[in-house]
Amino acid sequence: xxxxxxxxxxxxxxxxxxxxxxxxxxxxxxxxxxxxxxxxxxxxxxxxxxxxxxxxxxxxxxxxxxxxxxxxxxxxxxxxxxxxxxxxxxxxxxxxxxxxxxxxxxxxxxxxxxxxxxxxxxxxxxxxxxxxxxxxxxxxxxxxxxxxxxxxxxxxxxxxxxxxxxxxxxxxxxxxxxxxxxxxxxxxxxxxxxxxxxxxxxxxxxxxxxxxxxxxxxxxxxxxxxxxxxxxxxxxxxxxxxxxxxxxxxxxxxxxxxxxxxxxxxxxxxxxxxxxxxxxxxxxxxxxxxxxxxxxxxxxxxxxxxxxxxxxxxxxxxxxxxxxxxxxxxxxxxxxxxxxxxxxxxxxxxxxxxxxxxxxxxxxxxxxxxxxxxxxxxxxxxxxxxxxxxxxxxxxxxxxxxxxxxxxxxxxxxxxxxxxxxxxxxxxxxxxxxxxxxxxxxxxxxxxxxxxxxxxxxxxxxxxxxxxxxxxxxxxxxxxxxxxxxxxxxxxxxxxxxxxxxxxxxxxxxxxxxxxxxxxxxxxxxxxxxxxxxxxxxxxxxxxxxxxxxxxxxxxxxxxxxxxxxxxxxxxxxxxxxxxxxxxxxxxxxxxxxxxxxxxxxxxxxxxxxxxxxxxxxxxxxxxxxxxxxxxxxxxxxxxxxxxxxxxxxxxxxxxxxxxxxxxxxxxxxxxxxxxxxxxxxxxxxxxxxxxxxxxxxxxxxxxxxxxxxxxxxxxxxxxxxxxxxxxxxxxxxxxxxxxxxx
Numbered sequence: 001x002x003x004x005x006x007x008x009x010x011x012x013x014x015x016x017x018x019x020x021x022x023x024x025x026x027x028x029x030x031x032x033x034x035x036x037x038x039x040x041x042x043x044x045x046x047x048x049x050x051x052x053x054x055x056x057x058x059x060x061x062x063x064x065x066x067x068x069x070x071x072x073x074x075x076x077x078x079x080x081x082x083x084x085x086x087x088x089x090x091x092x093x094x095x096x097x098x099x100x101x102x103x104x105x106x107x108x109x110x111x112x113x114x115x116x117x118x119x120x121x122x123x124x125x126x127x128x129x130x131x132x133x134x135x136x137x138x139x140x141x142x143x144x145x146x147x148x149x150x151x152x153x154x155x156x157x158x159x160x161x162x163x164x165x166x167x168x169x170x171x172x173x174x175x176x177x178x179x180x181x182x183x184x185x186x187x188x189x190x191x192x193x194x195x196x197x198x199x200x201x202x203x204x205x206x207x208x209x210x211x212x213x214x215x216x217x218x219x220x221x222x223x224x225x226x227x228x229x230x231x232x233x234x235x236x237x238x239x240x241x242x243x244x245x246x247x248x249x250x251x252x253x254x255x256x257x258x259x260x261x262x263x264x265x266x267x268x269x270x271x272x273x274x275x276x277x278x279x280x281x282x283x284x285x286x287x288x289x290x291x292x293x294x295x296x297x298x299x300x301x302x303x304x305x306x307x308x309x310x311x312x313x314x315x316x317x318x319x320x321x322x323x324x325x326x327x328x329x330x331x332x333x334x335x336x337x338x339x340x341x342x343x344x345x346x347x348x349x350x351x352x353x354x355x356x357x358x359x360x361x362x363x364x365x366x367x368x369x370x371x372x373x374x375x376x377x378x379x380x381x382x383x384x385x386x387x388x389x390x391x392x393x394x395x396x397x398x399x400x401x402x403x404x405x406x407x408x409x410x411x412x413x414x415x416x417x418x419x420x421x422x423x424x425x426x427x428x429x430x431x432x433x434x435x436x437x438x439x440x441x442x443x444x445x446x447x448x449x450x451x452x453x454x455x456x457x458x459x460x461x462x463x464x465x466x467x468x469x470x471x472x473x474x475x476x477x478x479x480x481x482x483x484x485x486x487x488x489x490x491x492x493x494x495x496x497x498x499x500x501x502x503x504x505x506x507x508x509x510x511x512x513x514x515x516x517x518x519x520x521x522x523x524x525x526x527x528x529x530x531x532x533x534x535x536x537x538x539x540x541x542x543x544x545x546x547x548x549x550x551x552x553x554x555x556x557x558x559x560x561x562x563x564x565x566x567x568x569x570x571x572x573x574x575x576x577x578x579x580x581x582x583x584x585x586x587x588x589x590x591x592x593x594x595x596x597x598x599x600x601x602x603x604x605x606x607x608x609x610x611x612x613x614x615x616x617x618x619x620x621x622x623x624x625x626x627x628x629x630x631x632x633x634x635x636x637x638x639x640x641x642x643x644x645x646x647x648x649x650x651x652x653x654x655x656x657x658x659x660x661x662x663x664x665x666x667x668x669x670x671x672x673x674x675x676x677x678x679x680x681x682x683x684x685x686x687x688x689x690x691x692x693x694x695x696x697x698x699x700x701x702x703x704x705x706x707x708x709x710x711x712x713x714x715x716x717x718x719x720x721x722x723x724x725x726x727x728x729x730x731x732x733x734x735x736x737x738x739x740x741x742x743x
Contacts, residue, residue: 010737011730031429032430066434083155091116110135131160156221159218212716237289241262241264248303254340257284259300261278261279275324276316276323276324293339323522331350392405395553398501484502507586509586515574516543544578565645567665571603599624602666620680622682623693624666625694635687680709
C-alpha cells in the first residue's frame with residue numbers, strides 16, 4: 001500500500017488497509033476424528049457490519065497420505081455455539097448454544113443440545129431449568145466432556161445463589177373476587193408449589209468475582225447431565241473455598257478429574273492470564289468423594305488422560321510472577337485407580353516429573369535447545385495412540401514450537417513445521433497418530449497442516465502436509481521478518497541477553513519504526529500472524545516487537561530476573577533494541593513511534609519521559625502509570641508488589657518503603673519530562689489496569705503543555721471487541737501519521 005504516512009490526506013487509505021486485512025480469517029481451533037482422516041476446523045473472521053466476529057466451521061476429508069480429498073461445500077456459521085464436544089464413539093455431538101436477546105426474553109437463553117448424525121436427539125433449555133447460572137466457556141474453567149460410555153456429559157456453570165428481597169416489601173393480596181372453591185384450589189396448589197427461600201436484606205452483600213474479563217463470575221459448580229432421562233445433578237461435597245473447572249471423566253467413567261482454584265484468601269485475585277493462582281488437581285468419584293491429587297502450594301492446570309489411563313498436568317509454584325515456566329508431571333493409571341478405591345491413599349509420592357522447569361536452557365534430541373514449557377494448556381487430545389508420547393506446543397524465544405516427549409524417558413524432539421519458512425507451529429489435536437496443527441508467521445496468515453507421527457526415535461523425520469489453502473493477503477513488497485539477538489557485553493546481571501523481531505524493509509528508503517514492547521510483562525511476542533503488525537506494515541511502517549528480559553520462552557531465569565527491576569532493565573532493553581534496529585535497517589530516526597498496552601504501555605510511558613527527544617510520538621493502551629495507586633484498585637494487586645520486588649501480603653502494615661518502591665518504578669515519576677505527543681486509549685471495564693491510571697497521566701501531560709488525546713471505550717483491558725479494535729487501531733494510525741508527516 002506504500003508510504004501512507006507521507007500523504008497529505010491519509011484517512012481513506014488507512015481505513016481501506018484495515019478493511020482489507022479484516023477480511024482475513026484466523027484459526028480458532030481444530031479437531032480430528034478417531035481415524036485421523038477428517039478435520040473439523042473452526043475459524044473466525046471480523047464481521048464489520050455486525051460489529052462482532054463470526055465463527056464458522058469447515059470440514060476436510062483426508063486420504064491415507066493426508067492429502068485433502070474434499071472439504072465442506074460451504075462453511076457453516078457456528079457463532080452461537082459456546083461449547084461443543086463429539087462423544088468418544090462418535091455417535092453424538094453435544095452443543096451448548098446461546099440465543100441472542102430479543103423482545104421475548106429478558107436475558108439470553110442457553111440450550112444444551114445432543115445431536116446424532118442425522119437429527120437433534122435432545123434439547124434442554126438451561127435458562128428455564130434454572131438450576132445454575134451462566135455456563136463457563138472461558139479458557140480457565142470452561143469444558144464440555146463426555147463419559148466413555150456416552151451416557152453422561154459434564155460442564156462448568158455458575159453456582160445459583162439464594163434469592164433475597166428488601167426488608168420492607170409489599171406483598172400481593174389475595175384476590176377476593178374468586179369464589180371459595182377456586183380459592184381453595186389455589187391454596188392447595190400453593191402447598192405443593194416449591195418456592196425458593198427468600199432471605200431479606202442480602203441483595204447488596206459484596207461478593208468478589210474473578211476480575212478482568214470474568215466479571216460476574218463468583219463460584220463454579222460441576223454439572224452432570226444424564227442423557228437417558230434428561231436429568232441434571234450438581235456435584236456436592238466440594239468446599240466453598242474451591243472453584244472447580246477444566247473437568248473431565250476418568251477413562252472408565254467412574255470419577256471426574258479437574259482443577260480446583262483455592263479462593264480461601266482475604267482477597268480474590270484475577271485469574272485470566274495468571275498461571276500462578278493456587279489450586280489442586282482433584283478427583284471426584286461418582287459416589288461423592290472428593291480427593292486432592294496434587295501437592296500443596298502449587299498452581300496447576302490442564303489435566304489430560306493418556307489412552308492407557310495415566311494422568312498428566314502442568315504445574316509450577318503458586319505465587320510469584322503471573323506467568324513462568326511449568327513442569328509436566330504424571331500420575332500412573334494404577335495410582336488413579338487406587339485413589340478412587342481407597343479412602344486414605346496418599347498420592348503425592350506417586351507424582352513423577354516428565355519435563356522439569358528449565359532455568360536457562362536444556363539440550364534435547366538432535367542437538368536442539370529447549371527453554372522450558374510456557375503454554376497455558378495442553379491440546380485436548382495430545383497423546384500418541386499407545387499413550388507413550390505426548391505432543392505439545394510452547395513459546396521458545398521468538399516462535400511457538402511443537403515437541404514430542406517420551407513419557408518414560410523424558411526425551412524431547414522438536415517437530416515444528418519450519419523447513420520452508422520460519423514461523424510458529426501450534427498443535428491443535430492428535431488422533432490415531434495424526435497431528436493437526438496451525439502454522440503462520442508475521443507475513444503469512446494461519447493455515448492448517450497435518451502430519452503422521454513417526455515411530456519413536458524418528459520424530460525428526462516428520463513431514464507436514466498443508467490442509468487449508470493459504471488466504472489471499474495484500475502485498476507488502478520487500479517486507480522481511482528478522483530475529484534480533486541482543487546482549488549487554490558489560491552487564492554483570494545473571495541475565496544479559498534478550499531478543500526482538502523486526503518486520504519491515506530490508507533496504508530502500510528509510511521508514512518510520514513502531515517500537516512495540518509486549519504486555520505482561522511475563523509473556524512474549526512470536527513470529528505469528530498479527531493483524532496489528534500487518535496493518536502497520538501496510539501503512540509503510542516497520543515494526544520492532546521487543547521480548548525484553550522477563551519475557552517467557554527463554555528460561556525461567558529470565559522471567560525471575562525482572563521483578564524488582566521493572567522500569568529500569570526492561571526500559572533499557574527497549575532503548576537498546578531501538579538503537580540496534582536503526583543500525584541494521586533503513587529506519588528514519590526522526591520517526592520513532594512508541595506503541596504498547598498494559599505493561600507495554602508502562603514501558604512506552606517510561607521511554608517517552610526518559611527519551612522524549614529520541615522518540616517522536618506515543619500511543620499507550622490501558623497503560624500502567626502508577627503502581628502505588630493501582631495496588632488497591634486492580635484485580636492483580638499481587639502483580640504490583642511482586643514486580644516492584646516485594647512479597648505480596650494483605651496483612652500487616654504497608655510500610656513507607658513499600659509505597660515508595662511502587663512509586664519509584666512507575667512512569668508517573670517521569671511525566672513532567674514528557675514532550676512527546678501522546679494518545680491514550682482506555683477501557684471503562686478494565687479491571688486489571690483501571691482506566692483512571694491513564695486519565696491521571698493525561699492530566700499531568702496536559703498540565704505540562706503536551707499534545708495529548710484520550711480515547712475512552714466501553715471495553716475491558718484487551719480493547720479487543722471488534723468496534724473498539726477498529727476504532728483504536730485506525731485512530732492510532734491517524735495519530736502516528738498526523739504527528740510525523742511534516743517531519
